[in-house]
Amino acid sequence: MAVTSCVGPARTDDAYRGKAANTADHVRSSVETAIIGLQAADRHGLQSAYVSTLLAEAEDDAAAADGTFASIQPPSGRSDDVRREARSVIGEAVDELAQLRITSRRGDLGHLEPSVRRLQHLASALDRLASTLRG
Amino acid sequence: MRKYVEVTLGVLTAIGGFVDIGDLVANAAVGARFRWSLAWVVVVGVVGIVLFAEMSGRVATLTKRATFDVVRERLGPRFALGNLIASFFVTFLTLVAEIAGIALALQLASSVNYLLLLPTCGALVWVVIWRVQFERMERIFGLLGLALIVFAVAVWRLGPDWGDVIHQASHPAVPHGEGRPTYWYYAIALFGAAMTPYEVFFFSSGAVEEKWDRADLVTSRANVLVGFPLGGFLSLAIMSGTAIVLAPRGIGVDHLSQVALPVAATLGRLGLVVVIIGFFAATFGAALETGLSAGYTVAQYFGWPWGKGTKPVEAARFHGVVLLSILLAVAVGLTTVDPIKVTEYSIVFSAVALPLTYFPILVVANDPEFMGDQVNSRLTNALGSVFLVVIVVAAVAAIPLMLATKAGM
Numbered sequence: 001m002a003v004t005s006c007v008g009p010a011r012t013d014d015a016y017r018g019k020a021a022n023t024a025d026h027v028r029s030s031v032e033t034a035i036i037g038l039q040a041a042d043r044h045g046l047q048s049a050y051v052s053t054l055l056a057e058a059e060d061d062a063a064a065a066d067g068t069f070a071s072i073q074p075p076s077g078r079s080d081d082v083r084r085e086a087r088s089v090i091g092e093a094v095d096e097l098a099q100l101r102i103t104s105r106r107g108d109l110g111h112l113e114p115s116v117r118r119l120q121h122l123a124s125a126l127d128r129l130a131s132t133l134r135g
Numbered sequence: 136m137r138k139y140v141e142v143t144l145g146v147l148t149a150i151g152g153f154v155d156i157g158d159l160v161a162n163a164a165v166g167a168r169f170r171w172s173l174a175w176v177v178v179v180g181v182v183g184i185v186l187f188a189e190m191s192g193r194v195a196t197l198t199k200r201a202t203f204d205v206v207r208e209r210l211g212p213r214f215a216l217g218n219l220i221a222s223f224f225v226t227f228l229t230l231v232a233e234i235a236g237i238a239l240a241l242q243l244a245s246s247v248n249y250l251l252l253l254p255t256c257g258a259l260v261w262v263v264i265w266r267v268q269f270e271r272m273e274r275i276f277g278l279l280g281l282a283l284i285v286f287a288v289a290v291w292r293l294g295p296d297w298g299d300v301i302h303q304a305s306h307p308a309v310p311h312g313e314g315r316p317t318y319w320y321y322a323i324a325l326f327g328a329a330m331t332p333y334e335v336f337f338f339s340s341g342a343v344e345e346k347w348d349r350a351d352l353v354t355s356r357a358n359v360l361v362g363f364p365l366g367g368f369l370s371l372a373i374m375s376g377t378a379i380v381l382a383p384r385g386i387g388v389d390h391l392s393q394v395a396l397p398v399a400a401t402l403g404r405l406g407l408v409v410v411i412i413g414f415f416a417a418t419f420g421a422a423l424e425t426g427l428s429a430g431y432t433v434a435q436y437f438g439w440p441w442g443k444g445t446k447p448v449e450a451a452r453f454h455g456v457v458l459l460s461i462l463l464a465v466a467v468g469l470t471t472v473d474p475i476k477v478t479e480y481s482i483v484f485s486a487v488a489l490p491l492t493y494f495p496i497l498v499v500a501n502d503p504e505f506m507g508d509q510v511n512s513r514l515t516n517a518l519g520s521v522f523l524v525v526i527v528v529a530a531v532a533a534i535p536l537m538l539a540t541k542a543g544m
Contacts, residue, residue, distance in 0.1 A: 049245050057390045
């Protein structure tokens with residue numbers, strides 16, 4: 001539902017920034033989902049099947065949003081900077097979610113607090129990115 | 136005493152059976168995005184479905200014929216064919232979504248990809264339709280569906296500011312950052328989810344299958360007047376869960392796993408088990424209803440023998456349509472089409488098809504030839520007419536809003 005909203009060319013720098021901001025929001029939604037899931041898993045020892053499904057879906061969504069944004073042609077050199085900055089933060093989030101998916105499938109999530117802290121840091125970065133892009 | 140037990144069981148079944156994949160997804164998505172500002176739509180939708188389900192139950196009980204059968208006779212084969220095509224399409228889409236919903240619920244419990252589970256789920260649905268007695272089938276899944284009350288428990292444990300909840304629900308406004316078209320698109324989706332056409336086909340055909348007579352009108356009305364509103368309460372609980380837990384973090388609902396998140400985060404392991412059982416029961420029960428409704432609509436239109444109570448050899452074409460619909464639904468699901476997307480489209484297309492379902496019911500329920508002394512009261516007619524206007528407006532606006540908002544983006 002969320003991801004396909006990023007599809008379509010960006011004819012101006014403003015439109016490109018808007019798409020970047022939307023992508024950051026979508027990825028933040030995935031990151032926040034993972035945070036709640038991990039916090040609940042830590043607090044209540046949730047069933048691993050559920051946690052790994054939740055994390056895998058969060059990663060899929062974030063990766064799809066990243067891929068869709070990556071496929072949009074930046075309209076000018078100014079947008080290249082936006083692309084670089086956005087993809088750096090978004091890519092970091094996708095990598096973190098992928099790592100969590102891998103460890104959760106191995107049943108090896110272990111101590112969750114550091115993972116939650118990293119995700120919280122990424123969520124804040126994505127939030128800042130979206131706010132900055134929207135001016 | 137036996138009658139009271141029967142009525143109570145019927146009501147509990149109606150509550151548990153009210154929620155299906157469309158309600159789960161629509162209410163959770165709306166709660167996460169609009170919090171309680173669209174709660175009023177659930178109330179409107181419940182009043183609508185109560186009104187028309189009561190009419191169709193009354194028609195079926197008095198005429199001993201299901202809604203589709205009577206509509207064909209009263210309004211002619213041409214109108215009924217339009218109704219059949221639209222209703223069958225929507226019911227089929229819903230069937231795809233429900234069977235996928237069963238597989239998604241099992242995925243949450245097993246982490247096995249839902250695509251691998253789809254064929255087994257389809258087969259299970261068919262076996263239950265084929266082998267299990269109508270009333271038992273309805274009761275088992277309806278009562279198991281009551282597990283979704285866990286959403287209300289989670290909301291109570293979360294302890295929201297009830298003043299704020301009531302204020303938002305009673306002063307609906309388009310939230311900051313959302314456009315009016317998107318708000319109304321989701322309003323129509325919620326309305327479509329509450330008033331899905333298959334519900335009345337199944338309800339009226341069920342009344343015929345269970346051989347209801349005048350004495351059963353009490354049971355029928357209790358199911359509808361008590362069971363459905365309490366089912367609507369479950370919808371509001373699902374909406375509230377995501378409004379409290381997901382909305383403040385800007386989380387959009389794209390998966391069934393996220394619908395369960397408020398319960399899992401609040402009630403832990405046990406809550407998660409109960410909510411997954413609820414998902415399974417709600418989607419399985421609705422898959423049975425939509426699978427049967429596909430057969431009911433076609434068989435009733437063409438005047439074929441139909442019903443679970445009829446020997447399969449005598450209702451071969453009815454059972455053939457049911458089986459074929461299930462096989463096709465599984466095949467569509469296996470194309471890897473996003474089941475949540477299918478759900479969203481099914482409820483919007485439901486809204487488009489609503490007038491074709493509910494207008495004939497209103498006409499037949501007013502016909503003394505069919506209804507005798509049990510024609511609609513003035514109040515029922517007034518409410519029915521108002522709802523018909525709402526239904527037509529929703530049906531006309533659904534597709535333009537879907538295009539304008541890119542399906543609610």
